[in-house]
Amino acid sequence: MQAHRLTPLLLILPGAGFIFVFLVAALGMTALQSVGLYSLVGESRLTADHWKSLYDKAFFDSFLFSFKVGIASSFGTLLFAYPLALFLRRRRFGTAVINSVIKIPLFVPALVAAFLILNVLAFNGVLNNVLVRLGIIGEPLRLLNDKFGWNVFIIQIWKNLPFQLLIISATLQTIRTDIEDAARNLGASPLQVIWHIVLPLSIPGILIAVVLVFILTFGDYAITRVAGPVYPSSLSVLMYTKAFTLQQWGAAACIGMVITVASLIFVAIYARAARAIEEMRT
């Protein structure tokens, strides 16, 4: 009898156990490390020192930089992904080719992507060479490791475009064509149909696309490391430096918590917005 009751628990153990060990336990340990417990170096004791050590300009600059990259990349990608999704919605000449080519970045690891685009954007790279030879600019532009992080945005957009495109295309698929026909029939031009019907109905998909890309880019390490400015670094890069260069594992754990909590806050905002939209509709 007892064994029978335990069977369901045993059945979910592989999945749930994996999640528990590698997510809950890992997160828990990081949280404990951030307050001085479970210390990898030195003695373990409850302390707020690690958190206090974050209170400096470098950390705030990193936070702002990561936040800026997250916001600019997620909305920047949207600027390209949404019109493209609209265009690809109807099958027409060339859409099949565009559809497969556009997905390539999905299969290229972020680090490789960063190196690939490096060659295009570098001081002596393809883009500068072309612009100089054409006489458009006098001397090469500094596009790499610049303070603002233009190159990071460009690579992030390149990398995340297919991802957002997939999400938004799926959302557009759910809008029935007869609803658009009805709008056309009532006197709406094709642009008015997009503005009054398609855009409002695809807001849930836009929200998901923006939030997911924000979380991906907010915690990015590889692309900022390769192509980002020397200062400020992204939070993940700062976390790595604290842990492996400065051996400040406690402070690194604090940054890890900041990244996780900030992402969770964004997911919560998204969930609330999505629910509000859903309620508005029924």
Add this chain to the structure above:
Amino acid sequence: MSALRLDHLFRRYAGFTAVDDLSLEVKKGELVTLLGPSGCGKTTTLRMVAGFITPDGGDIWFGDQRMNDAPPHRRNTAMVFQSYALFPHMTVAENVAFGLRMQKTPVDERARRVDEALDMVSLNGLQDRRPGQLSGGQQQRVALARAIVTRPNILLFDEPLSNLDAKLRVKVRQEIRELQTRLGVTTLYVTHDQGEALAISDRIVVMNKGRIEQIGDPGTIYRFPRTSFVADFLGAANIIEGHVIGKGMVESPIGRFSLKGKTPLVAGPVKMSWRPEDMKLASGTSGNSIVAQVRSVGFYGNFTELEVESAGHLLRVQVDSDFKPKVGDTLTFTIDANRIQIVE
């Protein structure tokens, strides 16, 4: 001048012709139904009038204006869709106001006309609901209000009742007809339901395989079908092949029939058609009689439908529901000569 004129309209798809040389005129204020089975081209025709499909040949005229090249939003037609196609993110009032917004109607006039339209379909008080909160019948009425509020030149219906239950279907179709008559708006109505077509139309266009089989008012179409397709599509006709053997006489496997001079002059093969309700029970074998055996009995409440067999041919008969024959009974029927129709 006719409000809508379709002139040798033609539309092909890969592999088949959807609409084949279709010509039709609809007078102002008239309700014309395109009736036919699925794939007969009725919806394609309707969508060509709305501008969603471009014809491969022929012309579409609204009055004296050729509309072939006008995009859908410049045609001033208003369509009621099978799925209602309401805008889920807008309230009932916003849905109805959408067409007026696109026409840039002033806000106060817009509000007045939306109220007026909602009044006409008895939906007042539901202005602020969203389509998801309404029943199917109510959604259908919103779609109707949204269509008429713009005062369209031509009102288009694409099987508007097929998602409603049987009782509501009858009610809403009466409302549509009343509203259409009151507003006097020219209407093209697509359905595959012959009962609906007979009840609602000024004229019916029966279509088959992209072509027009017959155009006429409901009474004529029902009583005098020109082809066996029309006869069969409008209410299960009995169709029997025979030979003309003399003036008004047709010889057939199930008996000899007098048609009172309606037969074509040329002798040869003909097809006769009559309705199940035209076969009356008879006591003796006099003129135009058929002796048949009962194969099945179906009780419908207000009448009983029999399937009977005569000389290897199955016939459908409607009799009074008080009459209760058994399978295997032999019965004699007679048909009034006026009720027998020669069809192609």
